[in-house]
Amino acid sequence: MNDAKRAARWGLGSAAAVGLLVFVVRRLRARGRWRWMVGTGLLHLLRDRASEIAATLSIRPEQANPLLSSAGSAPLTQSVKVHELARRQGMDLRSLLLAAGADEAIAPEAMMTVEMEIKYEGYFARERVQASKLGRMGQFLLSAELPYAGFRSLSIEARQKLDARRPRTLAQAASIPGVGPNDLQNLVLEVERHRRATQADAAIS
Numbered sequence: 001m002n003d004a005k006r007a008a009r010w011g012l013g014s015a016a017a018v019g020l021l022v023f024v025v026r027r028l029r030a031r032g033r034w035r036w037m038v039g040t041g042l043l044h045l046l047r048d049r050a051s052e053i054a055a056t057l058s059i060r061p062e063q064a065n066p067l068l069s070s071a072g073s074a075p076l077t078q079s080v081k082v083h084e085l086a087r088r089q090g091m092d093l094r095s096l097l098l099a100a101g102a103d104e105a106i107a108p109e110a111m112m113t114v115e116m117e118i119k120y121e122g123y124f125a126r127e128r129v130q131a132s133k134l135g136r137m138g139q140f141l142l143s144a145e146l147p148y149a150g151f152r153s154l155s156i157e158a159r160q161k162l163d164a165r166r167p168r169t170l171a172q173a174a175s176i177p178g179v180g181p182n183d184l185q186n187l188v189l190e191v192e193r194h195r196r197a198t199q200a201d202a203a204i205s
Helices: 003-009 014-029 033-040 042-056 061-070 082-086 093-099 108-119 121-139 156-165 170-174 181-204
Strands: none
Touching (some): 042 093, 093 108, 121 170, 156 170, 156 181, 170 181
16 A cells, blocks of 8 residues: 555545655654654544544454454354444454454554553543542542541541541542542531531521
């Protein structure tokens, strides 16, 4: 495949193909290939392209089943997107793309990144949710005067650790060994009860 076709496959104009591809090949052959790809944004570009191809390119049973058989995986009975088949353990994204008729222009570093994202997208989704929760937890402030010893819905260990450490946010409390998920959930409830009781006492006085 010539440079112009490779560039078109990447979504680049053919006028820029030769110079860009020569530059890319020379740099990727040098030391620090992965670091350079990340630093220049090329890895992101190629990853997006590989992800797009995998999500839109279909693979027929006669193309996929030899690979599936070798991996000990159930055969296809109808065409599916490469992305869907790449979720199966033991299936190699590059081999699937080649079997489906895609070219091999995308760098292996980008291909590996996409394959990991596909196979573990459920895990990554849970991690993103967890990160979002931690962000919200970081915004939940804990007063330095909280009476942790009186928060009976928390475990004894959690009460002792919180009383000794005096975290300033729920995220900090979550990082303390001995403070479990149930303790954090109950801590939010205890803090809210304490705040309301304090406000009610202030209104009466």
